[in-house]
Amino acid sequence: MLDINLIRQNPEKIKKGMVAKNVSSKLVDDFLALDEGWRKLTKEIDDLRAEQKKLSEVRKIEEAKKNKEKIKNAEIELNETEKRREEILRGLPNLPFDDAPVGKNESGNVVLREIGEKSKFGFEPKDYLEIVEKLDLIDTERAAKVSGSRFGYIKGQLVLLEFALVKLALDTAVKKGFIPIIPPVIIKEEMMRAMGYIDSHKDREETYFLEKDNSYLVATSEQSIGPMHSGEIFNENELPKRYIGFSTCFRREAGSYGKDTKGILRVHQFDKAEMFSFCEPEKSKEEHELLLSIEEDLMKLLKIPYRVLNICTGDLGGPAAKKYDIEAWLPGQNGGKGEYRETHSTSNCTDFQARRLNIKYRSSVRGQMSKVDFVHTLNGTAFAIGRMLIAIIENCQQKDGSILMPEVLRGYLGFKEIR
């Protein structure tokens, strides 16, 4: 949710941001008109209520009865206005930062750097699907029989690889002060809404909804970790509050028919280690860079080539002011020519989520009044397991069809190759 005062004070700036995010600037005008009406009505009702109190104190019951009717009518009008005002406000996405490149869609994303040397295989690298089939590591056929398309059984040593990756992510983040956490994967509608993920019907179709419980399955643990501290006020010295969560993620992938239909690149269910930070507003840019640097460190530890993208305004999504994606190099894709595919993403959501979740912090400057303000929230992938498995399989494949495990994982694994 955007800051109402900011919209009032600087509508042109907001409009510019909305347009960059592919949202009509007319909504801002609509909001301002409704807001003005709302303020008028609020004043009216405040005065009527003050009157009502006075009448009530001196037991002027008849007059109070009449006054009560006036209040009721005004309240009906206020509620109407408030509802429409809220609706528009909730629909407005977060403002992008100035250093998010302006662009309509993913073609506007900017490559910041490419890191790591793409392996020279000395043979034509295979698609991971071909490799896992020979080694019997993933079974999507039986998963389709049991669960439908876009599911998979992960088997054998690949399972151990998953847990090794999780352990590496946890250890790395814990060293930086992140608190490990396993969050609930079912969350209430209001929390999903507050995180900025179900504003439109389209969004709702992307998520699994449990009708009986009026709850959602999380698409990322961010949705469950963010609301943890809703309604709370942090002390300054508790920030930054950093979590590294591990959970299964559920996505309906309703809008991606026909895309990546084979294998486990795009599935309804996968596990993910996810970082989440609550921090002071002035420090969120720095925090964002920290999250990105941890993501990059993890990729470097595994020695997987990747590139970093600065996501453009049109591709940011609602809550983010700025977003970096990491795309891992997958040498077996594209018929052995290789391609980059997204494995990580980190967003600075500034106070957009905190505002709806009502998460604040108190800074106590000595001798001065303590200030209470919204925190900033950020999230970043540590490892999205399915896609990391793919990245490791394709980058570490050997001529004989075996997979040589990254050195950093061998201590966790107890073996050095899958064959």
Add this chain to the structure above:
RNA sequence: GGAGGCGUGGCUGAGCGGUUUAAAGCAGCAUCCUGCUAAGAUGUUGAGGGAGCAAUCCUUCCGAAGGUUCGAAUCCUUCCGCCUCCGCCA
């Protein structure tokens, strides 16, 4: 799933239809006192919205949303959360 109980400020806790603009205590902060510390004294300490150049004023908030009433923390309805006992269960 069955039965009962409970949600009040940073915390503890009174209030259960009208001086509650929420008592009291604790903790916090500021100042004073003191050689230092402790103790003590005094004052102060929430959030949202609106009006005003401002001092300030009005209003909302006692788990949430509705309702009853001239008047609700207090009564009613629904929901959410927590606790106790029973049942079931990894």
